[in-house]
Amino acid sequence: LLRGRHNPHHQPADHELHGAIEPPLVRVGVRDLLQHGTRVLDKVAVDNLDRFPHGIFTASILGWRAAYVVNDSHLTTVLQAKSKHRDFGWVPFFFLCNMGGLASKTVARLQSRDPKDADDAGFNADFHDLHVRELALGAPHQSVMAEFAAAWDPLLDSLRASVQAGSAGAEVDLWRWLRKAVAISVSRAAWGPRSPFSTDPALWEHFCTFADHYHPLKYMTSSVYAWRGVRARDAMVDAFERYYLDEAGSGRDSASRLSKARDRSLEKRGLSHREMARCAMSMCVGQFTPAAVTFDVIAYILSCPGLMDRIRHEVRSYIPLINTPDTTTNSRKPTIDITRASDTCPLLLSIVHEVLRLVTLGVTVRSVLHDHTLTLPLPTKGPSSPKATYRLRKGRLIWSSGLAIHGSPAHFPSPQTFDPERFLGCRFPETQVPGLFRVFGGVCLGRHIVRDVTTAAVASLISAFEFLPAAADGAPLCLPNLDRFTFDQGAAHPRGNTVARLRVGDGVSILWEGVQDWRRG
Numbered sequence: 001l002l003r004g005r006h007n008p009h010h011q012p013a014d015h016e017l018h019g020a021i022e023p024p025l026v027r028v029g030v031r032d033l034l035q036h037g038t039r040v041l042d043k044v045a046v047d048n049l050d051r052f053p054h055g056i057f058t059a060s061i062l063g064w065r066a067a068y069v070v071n072d073s074h075l076t077t078v079l080q081a082k083s084k085h086r087d088f089g090w091v092p093f094f095f096l097c098n099m100g101g102l103a104s105k106t107v108a109r110l111q112s113r114d115p116k117d118a119d120d121a122g123f124n125a126d127f128h129d130l131h132v133r134e135l136a137l138g139a140p141h142q143s144v145m146a147e148f149a150a151a152w153d154p155l156l157d158s159l160r161a162s163v164q165a166g167s168a169g170a171e172v173d174l175w176r177w178l179r180k181a182v183a184i185s186v187s188r189a190a191w192g193p194r195s196p197f198s199t200d201p202a203l204w205e206h207f208c209t210f211a212d213h214y215h216p217l218k219y220m221t222s223s224v225y226a227w228r229g230v231r232a233r234d235a236m237v238d239a240f241e242r243y244y245l246d247e248a249g250s251g252r253d254s255a256s257r258l259s260k261a262r263d264r265s266l267e268k269r270g271l272s273h274r275e276m277a278r279c280a281m282s283m284c285v286g287q288f289t290p291a292a293v294t295f296d297v298i299a300y301i302l303s304c305p306g307l308m309d310r311i312r313h314e315v316r317s318y319i320p321l322i323n324t325p326d327t328t329t330n331s332r333k334p335t336i337d338i339t340r341a342s343d344t345c346p347l348l349l350s351i352v353h354e355v356l357r358l359v360t361l362g363v364t365v366r367s368v369l370h371d372h373t374l375t376l377p378l379p380t381k382g383p384s385s386p387k388a389t390y391r392l393r394k395g396r397l398i399w400s401s402g403l404a405i406h407g408s409p410a411h412f413p414s415p416q417t418f419d420p421e422r423f424l425g426c427r428f429p430e431t432q433v434p435g436l437f438r439v440f441g442g443v444c445l446g447r448h449i450v451r452d453v454t455t456a457a458v459a460s461l462i463s464a465f466e467f468l469p470a471a472a473d474g475a476p477l478c479l480p481n482l483d484r485f486t487f488d489q490g491a492a493h494p495r496g497n498t499v500a501r502l503r504v505g506d507g508v509s510i511l512w513e514g515v516q517d518w519r520r521g
């Protein structure tokens, strides 16, 4: 399909490039840019869904031919594949540096390769490999989930204690609570029990301030325009630096294997502790995304009458109930291991996948390394489209839009409707239907964490609490508004009512039997 793709040493000859033109042009105006910001390429991908038969066009932003936009599912999977012609490019570096505030010389060091080390494949490749190794399903994944659960359990207990006080139900800002609980629990899963978010419980508020005020353009210009976010970022970087400087090493010693491997990769490239702290801070942004997904899942479940009861029934029926010793009352109490929710609760899992489809962009970005041609022999849309050979120019981005594919009625009937059963029977849609389920691009190495943390969080909240209808003058939990979603959010943040009325449920404890097993193992 792609000339040169099957032969990694293929360099296009002049006659191949000669005469080949770039994919058709679509102009993006100032208004679109101002209105849609970092989502502008996804917006044009959606607007032009059925316009170009081969599902690819060139987006020109204010006259600058910035990117080839792809909105065809098959072409997306072809272009995301490892290739001599394309790689991840500068976009991951841009966000790592723009969010963390790394100096340009540090960025250059990360982008360069050691000329004396023939085996140095570069930072991107290094980071990719270590995540593949340390986040694989099995023991590495289980130990990350065990640390997550160990932090989540007392947070849930304290929420239960505060809700218990009011028998008619207590009002809880669910979004605020989730942001705190996910930041503390996921950071412990990555950086261990001495992670900055575990030792300084107020740090998560700095994270929220940063995330709520982040804008890539503001951070490119001057901290004057972004002072609030920069101040919050500095507080987090200071905390991570203290963690790295801890002479006793107790923090880093108890960190996950993932975090230790990341540190080794950064240290190999000569980064100081302060620079490593900046990298760690910007990694929090993606890692804490399950907070937004969990909120959105609960809001969607509540929006469908009867669905909450079905999920609660599923959680109660399929996750084995174990009687565990209760040291406070010297008796035994019924307990479920909710880290097994994604394995045992098919409807809940389907809902998590469906919500991810609705609330994420799922974009795959690649950079064209040198001029080459792309021959598309078969029309992918419309019966009479001719075969085409396009020239892809060095330096342009390839922006494959998951949003366009997820919103296409050709792939998903009634694509804007929340259908809880859409992914029933699909355990890993990102590998089972890779062209259609674009949430994790091709593919996110944190996907098992996202899926399992979200299902565990939802299952535990649903088991521990009853969600009461909103008070007479209150509004239900808000559903996500994708128009106000920005690229850096990972998943749409709620805009509207985030306060839920909770009552403590009928008594099943959410303990972490599995955690004990993994610890023993």
Ligand code: HEM
Residues within 6 Å of the ligand: 080, 124, 127, 128, 131, 286, 287, 288, 289, 290, 293, 360, 362, 363, 364, 365, 438, 439, 440, 441, 442, 443, 444, 445, 446, 447, 449, 450, 490, 491
């Ligand atoms: C809802 C949350 C998340 C979403 C929607 C998401 C989505 C994505 C997407 C679309 C990509 C680009 C894949 C491509 O290049 O085609 C990606 C890459 C990546 N993600 Fe995530 N992600 C999420 C959370 C996480 C978490 C929690 C982690 C780590 C614990 C993580 C680690 C990574 C890594 C390491 C890559 C680079 C993959 C590579 O080197 O091939 N992500 N993610």
